[in-house]
Amino acid sequence: MRFGVNYTPRVGWFHSWLDLDLDDVRRDFEQIAGLGLDHVRIFPLWDLIQPNRGLIRPAGLAAVADMVDAAGEAGLDVNVDALQGHLSSFDFLPAWLTTWHERNMFTDPEALAGQESYVRALGEVLRGKPNLLGLTLGNEVNQFAARPHPRPHEIDAPQAQAWLERLLGAAREVTDGIVTHAAYDATWYDERQPFVPQHAAELGDETVVHSWVFNGAAQRHGGLGTGSVRHAEYLVQLAAAWHTDAQRPVWLQEVGVPTTVVDPDDAVSFLEQTVRNAADVPGLSGITWWCSHDVSRSMLDFPPVEYDLGLIDEHGRVKPTGHTFAELARELRDAPAPAPSATGLVLDDSAPYRASCAPGGSFFDAWMHAADRDGRGPQVVLQSRVDDSVLLDERGVARIERPAGGPDASTETVGDDSALLGGAAATLST
Structure with missing residues (x-):
């Protein structure tokens, strides 16, 4: 299992791409190593490298390659995000997609051609790097596709799939390592979202999940409640429900301690419980913590949650969470693979289901109830696959349970549909 961090440069945040200082980067990477x-997962700003649809700056590409090399010097592998249009509540779309030139980034033919050329150029400059872990299309690009984004580039699910297939295909042709795409949790929780679970679970080389408990989980369950410290574990299990290949890995690519909803005094406990619970799910390929370094207080206009997410503070001091994550990485990296939970909790996917899966939803509550009862979370089995005995056997599911209140509730039931409150996915993720 891999253990790493999403790299947030200590000096200048991601604006440091404007005048990259490799000495600063090397110092940060040495601390992380x-x-x-x-x-590490790194985030070149798309609008700086491709400021015009016809201009992909060689110096910008070279800076990305230099950062990958600097990580290699420290013994770190690197995953590179490409279409970096969104980070920590700020959008970085290039000007050729906005205002007077506004066009749908997912469907406009010229916009698609521009994105494809950028992905190919980035892959080419990184080809052959021995420490390249892979390429992700971008950070939570699905947030541009629907509300609550204030100016969404609206599409439907087939258009989202076409966009993914085209750009993932381009990346795979030029990229060494794994090729993935990343979505925030609206994919799993919000019916408005055109990027759907099947896209996450079937496209790309691994299924990627981002776990943030400021989505209603901590507000409802408390910072150290089951619904918070098992949220990442739950998302990993939920994602795996859509796999047709029982061996397909899930990557917990973002997870962090938002101290706006988790008491700062509980941050270490939240981290340890979250990591241990998630690491107990078979098929988890890695945990990439958000993030390496705190955002400097000299940087203005960030939401409060963003300033205290690092494992290392803005002055370069390792925080208690940093020491704890390091200890867990040493302990768990080579631990024996966990056995799968023998229980499969059935999710009815025959009708709109995503609000039920969100914090406050009936399926979410049923899963957490079962986790409390058994000491670990159950696997998730789609109703549409409940008769696929071969797949269930490959997954190690020996016993099926149905949430209470469903049409076929078993005698061994969990949860309570009377508590259905709907989704809580209206807050943009990091």
Whole structure:
């Protein structure tokens, strides 16, 4: 299992791409490697590297390659995000997609051609790097496709799939390592979202999940409640429900301690419980913590949650969470693979189901009830696949349970549909 961090440069945040100082980067990477972590995920700003649809700056591409090389010097592998249009509540779409040139980034033929050329150029400059872990299309690009984004590039599910297939295909042709795409949790929780679970579970080389408990989980369950410290574990299990290949890995690519909803004094406990619970799910390929370094307080206009997410503070001091994550990485990296939970909790996917899966929804509550009862979370089995005995056997599901209140509720039931409150996915993720 991989253990790493999403790299947030200590000096200048991601604006440091404007005048990249590799000495600063090397110092940051040496600290990260010193914690015993094995990889970083980096975020070149798309609008700086491709400021015009016809201009992909060679110096910008070279800066990305230099950062990958600097990570290699420290013994770190690197995953590179490409279409970096969104980070920590700020959008970085290039000007050729906005205002007077506004066009749908997912469907406009010229916009698609521009994105494809950028992905190919980035893959080419990284080809052959021995420490390249892979390429992700971008950070939570699905947030541009629907509300609550204030100016969504609206599409439907087939259009989302076509966009993914085209750009993932382009990336795979030029990229060494794994090719993935990343979505925030509206994919799993919000019916408005055109990027759907099947896209996450069937396209790309691994299924990627981002776990943030400011989505209603911590507000409802408390910072150290079951619904919070098992949220990442739950998302990993929920994602795996859509796999047709029982061996397909899930990557917990973002997870962090938002101290706006988790008491700062509980941050270490939240981290330890979250990591241990998630690591107990078979098929988890890695945990990439958000994030490496705190955002400096000199940087203005960030939401409060963003300033305290680092494992290392803005002055370069390792925080208690950093020491704890390092200890867990050393302990769990080579631990024996966990056995799968023998229980499969059935999710009715025959009708709109995503609000039920969100914090406050009936399926979410049923899963958490079962986790409390059994000490670990059950697997999730789609109603449409409940008779696929071969797949269930490959997954190690020996016993099927149905949430209470459903039409075929079993005698061994969990949850309570009377508590159905709907989804809570209206807050943009990091």
